[in-house]
Amino acid sequence: MERRTRTYRGAVGLLLAGGVLLTGCSGGGTSDRSAAESGKRAPAPAPAATGGAPSTGGAAEEGAKAADRAEDSEGLREAAPPDYLSTFALDVDTASYGYARRTLADGRLPGPETVRPEEFVNSFRQGYHRPAGNGFTVSVDGARAGEESGGWSLVRVGLATKAAPAGAERPPAALTFVVDVSGSMASSDRLGLVKTSLGILADELRDDDSVSLVTFSDEARTVLPMTRLKDHRGKIREAVDSMEPADSTNVGAGVRRGYEEAVDGHRKGANNRVVLLSDALANTGETDADAILERIDSARRDYGITLFGVGVGSDYGDAFMEQLTNKGDGHTTYIADEEQARKVFVDQLPAHVELTAREAKAQVAFDPKTVEKFKLIGYEDRKVADDDFRNDRVDGGEIGPGHTVTALYAVRLRDGASGHVATATVRWLDPKTRAPHERTGSVETGAIDGELWGGSSTRLQVTAVAAYFAGRLRGDGLPGAPGLGELATKADELARKTEDDSVAKLATAIADADRLKGGHADTGTGEGEGEMD
Structure with a gap:
């Protein structure tokens, strides 16, 4: 799509996200009809206690821009009045985690710029x-x-979206695999793992599915044009085995x-995807992501072909x-x-191949009468x-x-606050x-009144541990964050x-990080570290 406000690797933005939004939400949540059902484009819910409207420009927009530029003493952006809105595109990426x-398993700490907290959080079952x-x-x-x-x-x-029932019929898939066969892929955990993964997938796909195979190093070539799986599985395996x-x-x-092949082999009514398998260490030709995708923009727009990236390798071009x-x-x-290949290409195959929603966005409106401050963790x-929440030309997820999809917020309520918190x-x-x-819901103060470690759900605690872990790796001062040693213990108990x-x-990864940091450099929340003012 055309535009989204992005700040790659921006300063930290914070914490956890309250469950709000749809049908069946807890904490006194309510649900509205969808826009398609009502035939109207109702405004996004305003903070209920004020009766005000969401920001539509002018002073509110300038306040939002000023808040985006402002950083507190710990380098953490926070929303400031009059902007009590938080809007973001949904994200199901998990590569960062x-x-x-x-x-960490290789004995190295990940670079802070590769750590995206939302991808840590979204790597775990939530039980929604x-x-x-x-x-x-x-x-x-x-x-x-x-x-x-x-x-x-x-x-x-x-x-949460509805899971595809086991064995349920689905539209056929037309998948174009674009495989990196450059010199940096010459190891068993790179090209070798890609071959294993495609072999697993060839066994998992159905007879009415189709695949094509493109390889690239300094140049690209088509190894296999779009081919139906029925009666051709052996031919497909031979093409995979031939990659060097x-x-x-x-x-x-x-x-x-890859997109040229996907367009040539496009199947109406099928799930058409390009699947890129690479260590993403581009060093020849066009190396700017926007420029690369701009050249095949019409294929994405006119044919609805989406790109699924599968990363491999100890040195990986994450960004x-x-x-x-x-x-x-x-x-x-x-x-x-x-x-992990079996998890992606067998257990999670429907989620990676099919689409339930396009251009999905969320907007959370906090109530200024009960909420003093709020911070979104990740999603920078x-x-x-x-x-642009309802501008469908603006890119969503x-x-x-x-x-x-989970969004975590850190929320500080006003003293003595009671009632509506957010819609x-x-x-x-x-x-x-x-x-x-659209679906809408709300949350009240009573739904967030318990102690995190005292009696909240185990899945909320897992979510918190994952977010705190990401914060420790990035060097963020998240409120109430335990040190790595304590986090590892909590994760082990939760396991x-x-x-x-x-x-x-997760417990093993946190323990690895604690050892690499020396076991003493990150022992807990230091004096004043819990404050994000």
């Missing part, structure tokens, strides 16, 4: 209620962050050729891959071994101008079946009809309670 785990049909549900909860936080609470806004590492990395040439897929209306993930490169709206377009839909192997791996 996957790459951080790989880097899911809708019976298309669209989203929104869950709302939260908790007080503890005495060390300086009076901050965590509010979680959770959105070559020279430099011309990602631009590979993506352009470049993320920019490519953001511009390509897609998302990214990262795989380090065959277990997914920010959307408040005025593409969401598949079974996806969940949130999610907006998306139907992927087939392009008709807009036992949830019996969730992914949480156990």
Whole structure:
């Protein structure tokens, strides 16, 4: 799409997101009809206690811009009156967390610029209620962050789509694989892992699905034109096995050729995707993500072909891959071994191939009568101008079946505040009809009154640990954040309670980070660190 306000690798923005938004939301949430059902484009909910309207320009817009420029003593942006709105494109990327785990396992700390807190949070199951049909549900909860936080609470806004039933029929897929065969891919955990992954996928796809294969090094070439799986699985495996590492990395040439093949093999009514598998270390040809995608813009617009990025390798061009897929209306993930490849290409295949929603955005309106301050954790490169929430030409997120999206906010309530805290709206377009839909919900102070570590849900605690971990890796002063050693202990306890192997791996990653930092340089919330003023 045409424009989104982005600040790649901006200063930190903060914490947890309250569950607000849709049908079935807790904490006194309410639900409105969708825009398509009502035939009207109702305004986004205003802060209920004031009866005011969302920012539409003028002084409010200037206040928002001023707040964006202003930073507190810890380098954390915060919203300032009169702008009590938070608007962002939905994001289901998880590559940042996957790459951080790989880097820590290799004995290195990830660069702070590669750590995106929303991708850490979105890497874990949340247990949200899911809708019976298309669209989203929104869950709302939260908790007080503890005495060390300086009076901050965590509010979680959770959105979920309906999972594809096991064995359910789906439209056929037409997938164009664009594989990096440059010299940097010449190892078992790169090109070798890509070959394994495509072999797994060839077994998983259905007879009526189609695939094509493009490889690139200094130049791009078509190894296999669009081919139906039926009666051709052996031919496809031979094409995959024939790939060998070559020279430099011309990602631009590979993506352009990939989209040409995707257009040539486009199937009406199918899920048409370009899947880029690479370490994203572009060093030849066009190396600017926007410029690369601009050259195939008509293919994306006219044919609705989206880009799914799969990252590999211990040295990985994280920022470049993320920019490519953001511009390509897609998302990214990262795989380090065959277990993760099976998770992506078998367990999560419908979510990566199908679309439930296009141009999905969320807008949260905080109530200035109860809320003194709020901060969104992460989403720096997914920010959307408040005025553009209902501008469907402005880029949003593409969401598949079974996806969940969590936004975490740090919220400081006014002394003695009681009642309405926030109203949130999610907006998306139907992927087939392009008709807009919205759902709305709200959260009250009673829903965020419990203690985080004392009695809140285990899934909220996992979410908090993931966000705090990302903050520690980035050097952020998140309110009430335990040190890495304490976080590792909490994650280990949560892994036992949830019996969730992914949480156990989170505990291992935090322990690895604690050892690399010396086990003493990050022991807890220092004096004044809980304040974000």
